[in-house]
Amino acid sequence: MNYLSFNVKRCRLLGGNDNIISKSSGIAYYMHRDQRVQDNWAFVYSQDLAVKHNLPLYVLAGFNVKHPENPEGTRRAIDFTIGGLKEVEKECTELGIQFHMFKDHHVPMFERILKFIKETSVRCIVADFSPLHPHRNQMNELAKRLDSSSCLLQVDAHNIVPVWEASKKDEPRATEMRNQIMPQFDEYFTEFPRIKNHPTKVLDPLPAVNWEEIRNSVTVDETVQSCEWAKPGTSHGMQHLKRFLTEGLHIYNEKRNIPTVDAISNLSPWFHSGQVSAQRAVIEVKKFEEQYPKSVYKFVDEAVVWSEMSDNFCFYNDNYDKLSGAPQWAQDTLNEHRSDKREYVYTKEQFEKAQTHDNLWNAAQIQLRDEGKMHGFMRMYWAKKILEWSENPDEAIAIALYLNDHYSLDGADSNGFAGVMWSIAGVHDPPKWGERPVYGKIRYMSYNGCKGKFDIFEYIKKYQSGDAASAPQGGLHKYYKGADPKQKGQGSGRVQGSWGGGKQ
Incomplete structure (x- = not known):
């Protein structure tokens, strides 16, 4: 088996002693963020180690901590994960690799892995990488x-350029990130070796996973149901990629920011879950470089620079989910305007039910609620209006993250955290915007500005609901009762695209 294309800089030792690998009874890959067999550098490395030492190979998986306000998760998110892992189990079985699904969902993951090590004498664990606190905390506790x-080894299987190699610090803007990452791109942008039939089998294989039992054992929010358009698993994600290549890529550069045109890949649910590799998507997209050079360039910029900048932000900024994680200029300007009067103030529940005075914002929230994904252009408008209509910026960040993580198939993701913080707290933005109430110097977006970009009424017509249409308009009307956002203080807006990575 030839794994010469694996770059060892993708891997780092988190704990223990990697000289003991030959004494282990197997190699176990703890699959967390990258739920696929092929096109997976963590899987490649795990099989390479196992073959080199003539050891069996295990894949470990299990449910993990969700958003703090939603520890039970949602039916939408859990079923998408289960669907992806069912494909993984099937392919592992066909390749002679033992798949093990952890139960005891309320037991911390590091304890479940320690128990597995004790029971099996498999002493070499390979984990994939996430920059978010829940996964990092579990890996730190295990280490x-x-x-x-x-030993505990970790492979960044999610980014093309590993996050710890792309940059050594939190990069402030896309220009700086681009200058860091693109000179290294060719070194890591290689074709994946195939995962093959594993030569050394587990002596006492475990029975197949009872997925219905697993599904019923998890308490979830059943009101947030699965989405018909987004079927889980690598096979469905690859179908969406092929559709984008034939139907969307040619207009991606010109029309990706128009919510009423189907010009984006809609791959973010599969990217988020790791069921499709962003590197695979870029490999396939770049095959069209001569035909659609501008679209290919922009897709690569979104999928590599902007998306990996989101991982960079969450990896190097411990406060990636709160105002204290914003640049100092943004903290200062938001705090200076913290007591500004708001024309409208809504509760979290009113936002959640799309009960604002703004039919465009309501339509965006309904799309998120019903489809599990919001068009990338609308995400920025959606988040900025939450800032404008919340009691303070801290509450706005918390509400936006709650709604995104609870309803979106690509929620609880570095792109989501960076996107909310960009929209509300000026992350990755320069301090060059004009000052106005509530926002301070944070970049502004308006209803009228959106009208100048696309046919908002076509979008609104598509996403309407009886609840939103019949709801009392205007929230609490805490200050300027009866104010019309289309008439008062809206300006023309300064829109330069949707938040990074999320528009995929």
């Missing part, structure tokens, strides 16, 4: 408990 008889 602290491993002695010299075990």
